[in-house]
Amino acid sequence: MKAIFLDRDGTIIHDGGYLYKPTEIKYFSDTFDVLKKLQNLGYALFMVTNQSGVAKKMFCEADIIKVYNKIQSDLKAQGIKPFVEMAYCPHGPEDDCACRKPKSKMIDDLVAKWKIDKKNSVMVGDKLIDAECGKNAGIHGVVLGQDSKDYPSVKNLTEFYEWLKKHLG
Template sequence: MLKKALFLDRDGVLNIDTGYLYEPKDWRFMPGIFEVLRWFKERDFLLLLVTNQSGIHRGYYTMSDFIEVSLFMQRELKRELGFGLDQIYFCPHTPKEECSCRKPLSGMILQGIKEFDLSASDSWLLGDKSSDIKAAKGAGIGHSVLLSALEEEGEKPTFRVDSLSCLSQILQNHS
C-alpha cells in the first residue's frame, strides 16, 4: 500500500508569516499547528514541508540562515510533539528564474511523491495561498486546505478555513 503525506507550506501555515523569516529568534508557531500535525502523524501521514524561499536568491538571507532556522524549527517541533517534519523541500529561486520547483508549479510536491512512493490522491496539502492549492492540484493531491479568510481566485481547495482550530474541527469529523 502506498504511503500518504501532509504537504505543508511554511510561512503563514507552520509559522506566523513575518516576511523573509530567517532568524530563530523571530520564529513563532501558528496557533493550532501542533494539533493539526499530531492528527496527521497519528494517522501515519508523512509530514513534508514545501516552501518557496526566494529570500535566498534575493540576497535577504543565506542558505546557512535558512538551514539554521529549519534546524531550530525541527528541534522545537520535537520538543513539543516528540517528532519533527519528515522532509523539508524548498525553492530558493525568484519568480523570474522560472524553475519547476517554485510554487505554483508542483516540482517540490512531485519530488516528495517520488522519493517516498506516495499516493497523491490520499495525500493532503495545507497552504495559505492560491499558489499552494494550484501546486497541489498539479501534482494530483487529493485534498487541499486553504488557510485564509479571504476569497481568492484560482484553484478551489477541498476546504477553506480561517484558522487552524477550524481545521482541527473538520479533521475530527473527517476521521
C-alpha cells in the same frame, strides 16, 4: 504512505516577511497540537516552502536550514515527530524555475522518493498557490486563512484538521 505537505510562513509559523532568524519564529497557538493530531491520523508531514529571499539576496540557503532545524527541535521538545523532510525553492518569480509553487516539482519529487499515496494526500497553505500546487501535483489542495472559490478553504490549522477528518480521515 499518506502525507500532508505544509507551507511554512503563514501556515506553520507566522509570516515574518522573509524570516530567516530562528529566534524570530512564532508558532500559531494550534500548530503543535494539530501537527501531532495529523501524525496520530497516520500522515507523514512534509514542509514545502518558497524562499525567494535567497534570490533577492536577503538571506542564504543555510538560513533556511537553520530555521528548519529550529522547528524540528521545537517539535521534538513538544513530543512531536519532526517533519520527514523539507523542500524549498530558493528562486524568485522571474527565475522561471521548475520548483517554485504553484509548480509542483517539490511535491512531485517527494511523492516519488517516499512513495506517497497521492489520493490521500494534501498540500495546505495560506496562499492560493499552495492549493494550486497541490492540484498540479495531483493531490488535494486546501487554502488556509482566506476564502477561495476554486479550493476548499479553512480558517486555520485546527479547521484544516477537521476538514481532513471529514473528507479523507
